[in-house]
Amino acid sequence: KNQVEQSPQSLIILEGKNCTLQCNYTVSPFSNLRWYKQDTGRGPVSLTIMTFSENTKSNGRYTATLDADTKQSSLHITASQLSDSASYICVVSERKNTGFQKLVFGTGTRLLVSP
């Protein structure tokens, strides 16, 4: 069964500190992996997208890594800000026979940045 698991479930860090969120997946065949940020009650916003051949992708203070061999990804947040408080969702695209890529969502990591 295609699954995406994230850890930790929740995390509290002090403002200015760094943190790393983990994502393990079993989705196959694999197409690409995205990290989304979702504020409470809002829609997810894409942070990064990586295909099979990409190992790392940065977007400002966000850096995502991908190891397609071990089927693991991480999202590193540098110099955290209060506005980083949100849920971070790892989403893996599954390539289906119809050509449509169904997204398999992880359950997310809820990050709270404390002053």
Next chain:
Amino acid sequence: DTEVTQTPKHLVMGMTNKKSLKCEQHMGHRAMYWYKQKAKKPPELMFVYSYEKLSINESVPSRFSPECPNSSLLNLHLHALQPEDSALYLCASSQRGREAGGDTQYFGPGTRLTVL
């Protein structure tokens, strides 16, 4: 314009009511999606429209009826809902339709639906 808009932001309805959720995008995207998201859970795909045609229906009950009047608009008609249908309903769009890969889905802010 890289925005997906949804109206209303909040909706409270009784089980006998008929209401509609609306979604709009002006990015020229040809694929549009409806998702349902319960609290602290990931979004669940409901419907996919590709080039204004229903491409995927994830076995959604008939009390949810999608409609795509044109390439920019997506509606979700609601009738005879149950309290367990209360959730955040997200609309998303992506550039290409079913034949493409690697598209990023852009999500709207969602409609918070409460069924009494």
